[in-house]
Amino acid sequence: xxxxxxxxxxxxxxxxxxxxxxxxxxxxxxxxxxxxxxxxxxxxxxxxxxxxxxxxxxxxxxxxxxxxxxxxxxxxxxxxxxxxxxxxxxxxxxxxxxxxxxxxxxxxxxxxxxxxxxxxxxxxxxxxxxxxxxxxxxxxxxxxxxxxxxxxxxxxxxxxxxxxxxxxxxxxxxxxxxxxxxxxxxxxxxxxxxxxxxxxxxxxxxxxxxxxxxxxxxxxxxxxxxx
Amino acid sequence: xxxxxxxxxxxxxxxxxxxxxxxxxxxxxxxxxxxxxxxxxxxxxxxxxxxxxxxxxxxxxxxxxxxxxxxxxxxxxxxxxxxxxxxxxxxxxxxxxxxxxxxxxxxxxxxxxxxxxxxxxxxxxxxxxxxxxxxxxxxxxxxxxxxxxxxxxxxxxxxxxxxxxxxxxxxxxxxxxxxxxxxxxxxxxxxxxxxxxxxxxxxxxxxxxxxxxxxxxxxxxxxxxxxxxxxxxxxxxxxxxxxxxxxxxxxxxxxxxxxxxxxxxxxxxxxxxxxxxxxxxxxxxxxxxxxxxxxxxxxxxxxxxxxxxxxxxxxxxxxxxxxx
Amino acid sequence: xxxxxxxxxxxxxxxxxxxxxxxxxxxxxxxxxxxxxxxxxxxxxxxxxxxxxxxxxxxxxxxxxxxxxxxxxxxxxxxxxxxxxxxxxxxxxxxxxxxxxxxxxxxxxxxxxxxxxxxxxxxxxxxxxxxxxxxxxxxxxxxxxxxxxxxxxxxxxxxxxxxxxxxxxxxxxxxxxxxxxxxxxxxxxxxxxxxxxxxxxxxxxxxxxxxxxxxxxxxxxxxxxxxxxxxxxxxxxxxxxxxxxxxxxxxxxxxxxxxxxxxxxxxxxxxxxxxxxxxxxxxxxxxxxxxxxxxxxxxxxxxxxxxxxxxxxxxxxxxxxxxxxxxxxxxxxxxxxxxxxxxxxxxxxxxxxxxxxxxxxxxxxxxxxxxxxxxxxxxxxxxxxxxxxxxxxxxxxxxxxxxxxxxxxxxxxxxxxxxxxxxxxxxxxxxxxx
Numbered sequence: 010x011x012x013x014x015x016x017x018x019x020x021x022x023x024x025x026x027x028x029x030x031x032x033x034x035x036x037x038x039x040x041x042x043x044x045x046x047x048x049x050x051x052x053x054x055x056x057x058x059x060x061x062x063x064x065x066x067x068x069x070x071x072x073x074x075x076x077x078x079x080x081x082x083x084x085x086x087x088x089x090x091x092x093x094x095x096x097x098x099x100x101x102x103x104x105x106x107x108x109x110x111x112x113x114x115x116x117x118x119x120x121x122x123x124x125x126x127x128x129x130x131x132x133x134x135x136x137x138x139x140x141x142x143x144x145x146x147x148x149x150x151x152x153x154x155x156x157x158x159x160x161x162x163x164x165x166x167x168x169x170x171x172x173x174x175x176x177x178x179x180x181x182x183x184x185x186x187x188x189x190x191x192x193x194x195x196x197x198x199x200x201x202x203x204x205x206x207x208x209x210x211x212x213x214x215x216x217x218x219x220x221x222x223x224x225x226x227x228x229x230x231x232x233x234x235x236x
Numbered sequence: 237x238x239x240x241x242x243x244x245x246x247x248x249x250x251x252x253x254x255x256x257x258x259x260x261x262x263x264x265x266x267x268x269x270x271x272x273x274x275x276x277x278x279x280x281x282x283x284x285x286x287x288x289x290x291x292x293x294x295x296x297x298x299x300x301x302x303x304x305x306x307x308x309x310x311x312x313x314x315x316x317x318x319x320x321x322x323x324x325x326x327x328x329x330x331x332x333x334x335x336x337x338x339x340x341x342x343x344x345x346x347x348x349x350x351x352x353x354x355x356x357x358x359x360x361x362x363x364x365x366x367x368x369x370x371x372x373x374x375x376x377x378x379x380x381x382x383x384x385x386x387x388x389x390x391x392x393x394x395x396x397x398x399x400x401x402x403x404x405x406x407x408x409x410x411x412x413x414x415x416x417x418x419x420x421x422x423x424x425x426x427x428x429x430x431x432x433x434x435x436x437x438x439x440x441x442x443x444x445x446x447x448x449x450x451x452x453x454x455x456x457x458x459x460x461x462x463x464x465x466x467x468x469x470x471x472x473x474x475x476x477x478x479x480x481x482x483x484x485x486x487x488x489x490x491x492x493x494x495x496x497x498x499x500x501x502x503x504x505x506x507x508x509x510x511x512x513x514x515x516x517x518x519x520x521x522x523x524x525x526x527x528x529x530x531x532x533x534x535x536x537x538x539x540x541x542x543x544x545x546x547x548x549x550x551x552x553x554x555x556x557x558x559x560x
Numbered sequence: 561x562x563x564x565x566x567x568x569x570x571x572x573x574x575x576x577x578x579x580x581x582x583x584x585x586x587x588x589x590x591x592x593x594x595x596x597x598x599x600x601x602x603x604x605x606x607x608x609x610x611x612x613x614x615x616x617x618x619x620x621x622x623x624x625x626x627x628x629x630x631x632x633x634x635x636x637x638x639x640x641x642x643x644x645x646x647x648x649x650x651x652x653x654x655x656x657x658x659x660x661x662x663x664x665x666x667x668x669x670x671x672x673x674x675x676x677x678x679x680x681x682x683x684x685x686x687x688x689x690x691x692x693x694x695x696x697x698x699x700x701x702x703x704x705x706x707x708x709x710x711x712x713x714x715x716x717x718x719x720x721x722x723x724x725x726x727x728x729x730x731x732x733x734x735x736x737x738x739x740x741x742x743x744x745x746x747x748x749x750x751x752x753x754x755x756x757x758x759x760x761x762x763x764x765x766x767x768x769x770x771x772x773x774x775x776x777x778x779x780x781x782x783x784x785x786x787x788x789x790x791x792x793x794x795x796x797x798x799x800x801x802x803x804x805x806x807x808x809x810x811x812x813x814x815x816x817x818x819x820x821x822x823x824x825x826x827x828x829x830x831x832x833x834x835x836x837x838x839x840x841x842x843x844x845x846x847x848x849x850x851x852x853x854x855x856x857x858x859x860x861x862x863x864x865x866x867x868x869x870x871x872x873x874x875x876x877x878x879x880x881x882x883x884x885x886x887x888x889x890x891x892x893x894x895x896x897x898x899x900x901x902x903x904x905x906x907x908x909x910x911x912x913x914x915x916x917x918x919x920x921x922x923x924x925x926x927x928x929x930x931x932x933x934x935x936x937x938x939x940x941x942x943x944x945x946x947x948x949x950x951x952x953x954x955x956x957x958x959x960x961x962x963x964x965x966x967x968x969x970x971x972x973x974x975x976x977x978x979x980x981x982x983x984x985x986x987x988x989x990x991x992x993x994x
Binding site: 180 | 333336339347369372373374375376377
């Protein structure tokens with residue numbers, strides 16, 4: 010079944026949300042989602058890099074030799090990351106400072122590499138661009154929502170604006186690592202509930218439970234036939 | 237001929253069971269906690285009782301709610317949630333706002349216990365995780381030690397000198413201020429979390445539990461002995477170290493939690509020693525004045541490994557050897 | 561060996577309500593229903609026909625198999641039917657129905673056997689029809705059919721560790737001398753140098769009586785067992801008396817021991833003296849709803865309901881009727897079944913008493929681990945069973961479980977642990993067959 014263009018675009022928002030369903034790129038997500046502005050900034054950076062690299066890799070897919078494709082993807086992604094980082098440094102130095110090492114680390118972000126490998130290398134340029142935008146929006150939403158929750162509970166503010174701070178003692182553990190994992194777990198549970206676990210049911214073969222189940226190139230039918 | 241009975245209950249042996257069940261065990265734990273609660277109310281006033289009731293009610297409520305949402309059988313009857321609530325309350329300073337206590341209950345019951353599968357499946361003691369979460373999340377309210385006139389002279393004078401000093405004996409000791417006498421420490425006329433102050437009351441509860449065979453003495457004895465021995469090694473007063481902070485509460489009521497402690501006696505002794513070692517290491521070398529809850533949490537996580545290492549040897553002849 | 565001096569166990573309320581009461585003989589019932597398989601091993605084939613006149617002690621079923629024991633008529637009368645029917649073990653079996661004439665006349669064959677050799681002794685033990693009367697039901701003639709001189713210890717099991725049951729106790733007090741005579745005969749013909757009589761410490765009068773009669777005899781020793789369940793389990797009593805280890809896949813003979821129940825020894829002794837085979841059984845009738853709890857001598861094949869009626873009937877509708885002790889006995893679905901050789905008690909409990917088990921989650925309290933006489937890890941076996949993890953079950957030595965029920969008795973979560981382990985054992989055996 011071929012997906013429509015709209016489906017490709019919306020796919021990454023909930024149904025195949027890169028963080029909450031595919032469980033990719035969790036490390037930077039957990040690390041930066043302490044403040045909403047950081048989450049948004051990181052999300053947009055990833056969105057830009059992901060869209061550009063998807064377009065580029067899709068366009069070059071016939072030129073890139075299969076055996077060295079990963080280094081090639083890395084080079085492409087690294088170029089875009091460098092551009093984004095330099096842009097941030099020039100126009101939003103405070104955000105750049107807050108995100109610190111996580112911007113250069115987008116190079117090895119598994120979402121981008123994962124989409125390059127699983128989608129862009131097999132699909133047309135337009136589809137890849139839509140996928141990149143969709144996945145990027147999904148990531149941005151997740152990072153921002155997580156960051157809003159953690160910032161509200163842990164510091165009593167949202168996007169730096171006071172909401173409850175001063176009236177209610179903030180629950181500082183929410184901006185620390187345990188709070189991050191806790192919110193992450195809750196959001197995964199919520200998405201699982203919303204999609205009724207559909208994203209996971211795709212894979213009924215041996216590798217069930219693998220985080221890559223939803224976009225794994227090995228189809229269910231093939232896995233089933235092997236049995 | 238008398239009437240025949242052809243529809244009798246058929247069940248597997250044994251047809252008699254010991255009188256102890258989960259609820260009766262938990263009830264015994266609650267009874268054992270009463271002396272410490274009484275001392276707490278005596279020293280801190282009626283708010284100690286209110287905070288305890290609040291914690292118990294919230295824990296039972298969250299247990300009921302989460303089981304209901306997850307469509308599982310209702311388990312509040314086993315009283316384990318009430319025990320968690322009371323022990324959590326004992327770990328809190330008396331002036332902690334009620335809603336913060338409720339957050340602790342939520343973490344303890346929902347996150348630590350029910351999300352892992354309910355009673356028997358939790359990886360760590362719910363009350364300890366609840367306390368540690370509050371301790372890290374609400375650092376300043378959790379260190380808000382109220383001063384009441386029933387406390388020892390050393391604490392009252394320290395409070396006059398510097399009202400912002402956390403005036404628990406361990407904090408006084410760390411700051412080099414005079415500490416309460418050992419008798420005051422033992423009786424509990426000191427500052428600290430609600431339930432941990434009176435070593436005497438906690439020991440009374442512990443003896444009740446041991447006599448009722450609810451807990452085995454292995455963990456408390458090895459825990460307390462390790463703390464005493466290490467105090468001597470570090471050149472500290474062992475009686476002060478045993479009565480200060482949460483050692484008694486931890487050793488008797490929290491480290492002995494069945495679910496998160498080893499199953500064999502050997503394992504329990506190792507567990508108790510481990511708790512004692514970590515407690516003293518944190519007290520002496522780390523930046524926190526108190527380390528009981530972290531020590532127990534660490535050992536909780538090691539429990540499955542201890543269990544694996546201390547399995548009983550099956551009653552059978554040695555491998556390949558004759559039976560004689 | 562690395563094991564402590566004593567094996568673990570549990571403290572069970574003794575509930576020996578009928579202790580000290582005499583054994584009352586029960587008159588022959590109207591009809592007896594005698595199943596042809598009352599022992600471990602090959603079932604017997606009826607040797608009588610419908611309409612035959614039979615007398616008490618006459619053989620009505622026999623088998624040529626090595627592991628079997630003959631079955632005798634417990635009353636005098638006529639064979640009314642030979643049918644297929646359900647027995648208390650829940651199996652379909654041939655049942656000989658005998659209508660009693662109420663006289664209980666003895667058969668002509670009931671004469672003391674003449675014994676001059678080991679072979680004759682074993683034949684006589686077999687002919688007595690005695691099987692393991694403690695509940696196991698292993699034919700005694702087969703048990704004794706070994707090369708003389710290969711056994712070092714004869715162990716007489718008088719532990720009676722099950723709650724409620726007091727018939728062994730009563731028999732030990734009433735027939736002390738007969739038991740000792742039986743032991744001496746066994747030791748003589750099987751050339752066993754040493755005998756231990758294991759009696760639990762809650763029966764000091766029985767211990768004293770044996771000690772008095774055995775004064776000066778160094779070869780037979782009374783061993784006072786601790787008051788802890790299950791001292792009467794074969795592996796436990798062997799270890800407690802001799803320090804030897806018998807475990808899964810072994811029989812006591814591998815460790816140079818033979819274990820016999822005290823009542824089995826008594827019944828065998830009676831046969832050697834009088835020629836009367838096993839036709840009746842001492843039964844404790846007890847339980848919270850029995851009007852007159854007492855010890856009775858019941859002709860084998862008597863329906864359970866008749867025995868209960870003889871004891872005054874029941875105060876209320878029963879919930880459970882247990883054949884044997886409450887720790888290892890079997891709950892019978894109906895009281896129409898008849899009393900077998902290996903029964904030692906009929907316990908009737910009210911519905912309220914019977915419905916006391918409501919399973920909750922395991923809280924890892926370790927009571928089962930501390931209770932297991934075989935030093936197994938019941939909590940972990942239970943978890944492995946739930947996961948259907950055969951490898952783990954094997955590794956946890958579930959096959960060494962002897963189904964004593966100590967773990968399930970102490971479990972505060974009321975988990976039917978030994979019931980799970982029985983299924984787990986079957987799983988492991990099934991897997992090892994493949």
